Amino acid sequence: MVHDYRTIGLPALLSFHTVARLGGISAAADHLGMAKSGVSRHVSQLETHFSVKLLERGARSVKLTPVGARLDQRIRSILAEMDLLDDIAREESGGVSGQVNLATTPDFGSLLASTLLPAVRQRHPDLSLVMQAAYHFEDMQDPNTDLAFRIGTFQDDRLVVKELGHFRFWLVAAPDLPGRHHLKAPQDLKGLPCLTFRDDKPETTWTFFSPENVSTIKVDGPFASRSFAVLHDLALAGEGFAFLPEFMLGEALEQGWLVRCLTEYVSRPYPVFLTYRPGARRIARVDATATLAEELIPAVLSSH
Template sequence: MTGLPDLNRLRLFAAVADAGGFTAAAERLGLAKAALSQQVARLEAELGVTLLTRTTRRVVLTEAGSQLLDACRGPLLQLDTALRELGAAASAPQGRLRITAPGDYAAGVLAPALAAFRERYPAVSFDLIASHDVLDLVQDRIDLAIRMGWLKDSTLRASRLSEFEQWVVAPPALAAAAGVDPQWLATQPWIALNLLPSPRLWTFVARDGLAQTVRMQGGCEVNSPVLVQALVRAGAGLSVLPDFMVHEAVARGELRRLYSDWSLPPAGIFAVYPSGQHVPAKVRAFIDFFRDWLATRAGEAKA
């Protein structure tokens, strides 16, 4: 024998041995008896041994046939089980979902969504990795990343889940002295989020299309939106934050939104996952679930 035998022929041989003959095995497999006999004969030729002694009444395993059947039955059963499980995982959400998102978003938004997702799909468990770093999904074997803002070109696949507005927010004391247009912001202490490519440069667009680009000065820099919000609430300065982070604080009067007549570029919320021909059912299910969950949450916030 110059190589491994054909796996399907091993299956057919085991089926004949278990059924006790070619006729019964062919009926179980839905094959023609002649075709089944031919495949087993080819397996014997590949191995260079006789596996079955054929008589007019029955088929009997040879010593080599018994050895082969004992050796391959367990692995074939394990392989069949694994293939059935893979087929089930491809059609129904199950297994472990490894997902990553920025720390503040993971805690404030993604965690409750995952809890609700598990109620609907109890066969899915998850590993949640909170990180502001852009992790390598393939190397780290991560199924899905939630990323925000504007995506760079990538070989990864992405689905847009939602979008959010960016609001200029200030503590009430600073807000009371706000100027008539966004250029006033350049004179104020600014809390910059250094995760952004240009955390001190913002372009505002008025309703009539007039654009103003403002370069913020002074203040401090931090590496977390949660810290930005905490510093603004403490009166350390002003900043830009996603609407979903601050709309409740604004509604309660703890923060003030400035220049609501001017807009900043909206940013997206994306599900990013490795490219491939087949997307696992657990990933497809969570993307659809999370998109609907975000839409419902946004509707409740506006109500």
């Protein structure tokens, strides 16, 4: 059977994608400024057209069926391409302006805010940035995300991926803490108060690399959090040893609020990637932001 795709309207695709993203008919209707009946009608149109069930409807929320989830992935790409066409046409008659949506981790987001934002404001005063900061990776096929910064290993054949540089983790503490505990090697951290990046329990393992060897140590302590910023503040308060990204530590080390411990021991290098959808840089505002990131971020990372 050959479907007549001219009968599928973009409003129906947008309604279904919004339901999938927000998890409910009501939430999608509020977001789109539509009546619930209109959103439901759009979803029903798609289900009728493809002769499949796209949603499992519950009392308060909906869940995508397997085929609904696959269809939503493709709809995201279609909507992203429509946004791309609109942006290209609009920017042909004007300069670099509008909004660029970024996705990154909270802590790397602080580095972007202090490095990228001032440069954007200086070179492109009509351009604004909106940052979504989270430790989970958002799907870059979402048309609401223009650029994403990923940490560690990353592979997605649907995306353009460029490595900007790398950073390491350094062991730090308040100035009086290392001397009190006579810290000379990673093994000496056993039994000492360590501030760990966890959200389920305080125990974890830290792996240290030195020119001579690799040491993996089990550590524990009084506090754990899935926020390096929180661990940074606790280290400043003298609550324990913290293993933190080096790009977070510049001011604290310069001012003497923290000191590096076991300076010959660091983590493995963690690469930083800039990712975006193919064709996204045909949009002037996205290309301008990406160009500044490629210019500024490697220099910041290599300075540590």
